[in-house]
Amino acid sequence: PAVPAPDMDGVNAALKAAMANGAPGAMARFTGPDGVRTRTAGVRDRVSGAAMDTTARFRIGSVSKTFSSVVLLQLVDEGRLELDAPVNRYLPGLLPDDRITVRHLLTHRSGLADYTDAMFAKTVPGFEAVRNRVFTYQELVALSLAEPRTTEPGAAYKYSNTNFVVVGMLIEKATGTPVSQQYEQRIIKPLNLRNTSYVHPQARIAGTHVRGYLHPDEAGAPLVDSTEQTASWAQTAGAVISNPADLNTFTTALMRGRLLSPRMLDAMTTVTPTDTTQTRFYGLGLRRYDLSCGTQVYGHTGTVQGYYTYAFATRDGGRSLSAMANTSNRGAANTALGGTLEAAFCGKKPT
Numbered sequence: 001p002a003v004p005a006p007d008m009d010g011v012n013a014a015l016k017a018a019m020a021n022g023a024p025g026a027m028a029r030f031t032g033p034d035g036v037r038t039r040t041a042g043v044r045d046r047v048s049g050a051a052m053d054t055t056a057r058f059r060i061g062s063v064s065k066t067f068s069s070v071v072l073l074q075l076v077d078e079g080r081l082e083l084d085a086p087v088n089r090y091l092p093g094l095l096p097d098d099r100i101t102v103r104h105l106l107t108h109r110s111g112l113a114d115y116t117d118a119m120f121a122k123t124v125p126g127f128e129a130v131r132n133r134v135f136t137y138q139e140l141v142a143l144s145l146a147e148p149r150t151t152e153p154g155a156a157y158k159y160s161n162t163n164f165v166v167v168g169m170l171i172e173k174a175t176g177t178p179v180s181q182q183y184e185q186r187i188i189k190p191l192n193l194r195n196t197s198y199v200h201p202q203a204r205i206a207g208t209h210v211r212g213y214l215h216p217d218e219a220g221a222p223l224v225d226s227t228e229q230t231a232s233w234a235q236t237a238g239a240v241i242s243n244p245a246d247l248n249t250f251t252t253a254l255m256r257g258r259l260l261s262p263r264m265l266d267a268m269t270t271v272t273p274t275d276t277t278q279t280r281f282y283g284l285g286l287r288r289y290d291l292s293c294g295t296q297v298y299g300h301t302g303t304v305q306g307y308y309t310y311a312f313a314t315r316d317g318g319r320s321l322s323a324m325a326n327t328s329n330r331g332a333a334n335t336a337l338g339g340t341l342e343a344a345f346c347g348k349k350p351t
C-alpha cells in the first residue's frame with residue numbers, strides 16, 4: 001500500500017514549536033521511498049550564531065541504549081550469553097538477586113533503582129558535579145544498589161539507566177574488550193556510520209557539532225552550555241554521539257534485519273505497554289510508538305543535558321526519522337519535538 005508522503009511543513013512547525021518552548025535550535029531528517037527530506041530551525045551555537053546543520057553531531061542520550069541492546073543481542077545470537085540467564089551467572093555477586101535476568105535489564109523490568117534520579121534531582125548542580133567525572137560501571141551500580149529496588153524482578157516496567165550500565169558490563173565481560181570496540185566492529189564500521197562515535201570519557205565532540213543548552217530549574221535563569229561533558233554517568237546507557245543521517249541509517253538497517261537474526265529482531269520488537277495510553281511500548285532496548293494513523297514506529301528517545309533526540313523507523317525500514325533539539329530540562333520542548341513523528345510518518349492531516 002502507498003505510504004503517506006511526509007508532511008515536512010508539519011515537521012518544520014514541530015521544530016519551531018520546540019524553539020518556542022526554549023530550544024535555541026532543532027532539526028529533523030526523514031528518509032523514505034522518495035528520498036531524504038531535511039528541515040532545520042534556529043542555531044547550533046548561540047555564541048557564534050552558526051545555523052542548525054543536519055550534518056552536525058550531537059549527544060544522542062538513551063538512543064545509545066538501542067546500540068547497546070544490538071551488541072548484546074548479537075552476543076546472544078552467537079550463543080555467548082542467554083537472555084533468560086541470571087545476570088549473576090556472568091557477573092557473579094554483582095546484583096543482590098539471582099532472579100534478575102539479562103532480559104529484565106533490556107526490558108527495564110529488573111527493579112534496579114535509577115541512580116540518576118538522585119544524581120540530577122537538582123538539575124544544574126547535579127550536572128556540574130558529574131560533568132567532568134569519570135565513573136566505573138561498578139561505581140554507578142553501587143549508587144543504584146544504595147537505593148531500594150523498585151519492583152520484584154520481572155514484575156513491572158520501570159525505566160532505569162542502571163539496566164544499561166549492567167548491559168555494558170555484560171558486553172565487556174563476554175567479549176573481553178571495551179564496549180567502544182564492540183560498537184565499532186558490530187555497528188559503526190559495518191554500517192559506515194562516519195559521524196557516530198563512543199569516545200567516553202573524552203568530553204569534547206569532534207568535528208562539526210551542535211552545542212547543547214541546559215535549562216536550569218529556576219525560571220528565568222540563563223541557559224547552561226552543557227556541550228562538553230564526559231557523559232560518564234551514562235556510558236552504555238547514553239554516551240553515544242551521532243548525527244541525523246547516521247541515526248536513520250542505524251534504525252533502518254536494524255529494522256531491515258542487517259544487524260540481528262530474524263528471530264532476535266522479532267524478540268527485540270516484541271513489546272509490552274509502558275503506560276496506560278496503550279500507544280507507548282518497550283521491547284528489548286527499543287521503544288515502539290503507535291501513531292494516530294495506525295503506523296507503528298520503532299526506535300528510541302534521548303534526553304541528555306542540552307539535547308533531546310527522537311530516532312525511529314517503520315518495521316520494514318522503509319521510512320525513518322531522526323529529530324533533535326539542542327536543549328533539555330524543558331519537557332514542553334521535548335513534547336513539541338515529538339510532533340515530528342506524526343508529521344513525518346502520518347503525513348498531512350486531511351482538512
Ligand SMILES: CC1(C)S[C@@H]2[C@H](NC(=O)CCCC[C@H](NC(=O)C[NH3+])C(=O)[O-])C(=O)N2[C@H]1C(=O)[O-]
Pocket residue numbers: 060061062063116120121122123124126159161214238301302303304305306307328329330
Ligand atoms: C527516560 C528518559 C526521558 S531519561 C533517560 C536518559 N536520560 C537521563 O537519565 C538524564 C536525566 C537527567 C537529564 C536532565 N534533567 C534533569 O536534571 C532533571 N532534574 C536534563 O533534562 O538534561 C535518557 O536519555 N532517557 C530518556 C529516554 O529514554 O527518553
